[in-house]
Amino acid sequence: MRRRALKGIAADVAASFISRNNDCDGYWTVGKLHSYAREHSTTKILIDVSGKLPSTLSEFASIAAKYGSMIEAQAAAKGLGIRAGQIEVEFDLPKTNQCSADEAGFICAVTIVDDRGQAWIRKALGCSRPHDPKRERRSSRAQGEAIAL
Numbered sequence: 001m002r003r004r005a006l007k008g009i010a011a012d013v014a015a016s017f018i019s020r021n022n023d024c025d026g027y028w029t030v031g032k033l034h035s036y037a038r039e040h041s042t043t044k045i046l047i048d049v050s051g052k053l054p055s056t057l058s059e060f061a062s063i064a065a066k067y068g069s070m071i072e073a074q075a076a077a078k079g080l081g082i083r084a085g086q087i088e089v090e091f092d093l094p095k096t097n098q099c100s101a102d103e104a105g106f107i108c109a110v111t112i113v114d115d116r117g118q119a120w121i122r123k124a125l126g127c128s129r130p131h132d133p134k135r136e137r138r139s140s141r142a143q144g145e146a147i148a149l
Helices: 002-018 029-037 055-079
Strands: 044-048 082-091 103-115 119-128
Touching: 002 029, 002 055, 002 082, 002 103, 002 119, 029 044, 029 055, 029 082, 029 103, 029 119, 044 055, 055 082
Parallel strands: none
Antiparallel strands: 044 082, 082 103, 103 119
16 A cells, blocks of 8 residues: 555656756756757657666756655655656647647656556646747756845
8 A cells, every 4th residue: 555655756756847946057947858859859858867867868967866866765755665767758749728829738757666666657737838048037046146035
């Protein structure tokens, strides 16, 4: 029964991954991945959270490590062993009602494989457009600025 907790962990990771607070170098990670997908003429990107990324995805290594650590920590807190984890994002899907005119739908699927080889998968949907630094503001988190209160 407790292994089903991995479904919850996968759902939490998927929700966090598509969040606007998930940034890579100060910009929304999903938008940057969308740009990467377009530049490489693909619609799907697979991120192995163990950190084994192709050199073309090296810019996202810190994101893979962050989510790999998140999965490991949450599983360990519940006393569960895991073998692998991956995040797959598929872009340019049909728009949903939430998408604006220049956005397309995407789906993020998080897969966690437990120590017995069982895969636990959860998905999250969203809308995105490819990253455009002229249109977007960079997060102050990436610039190392402290916010004065």
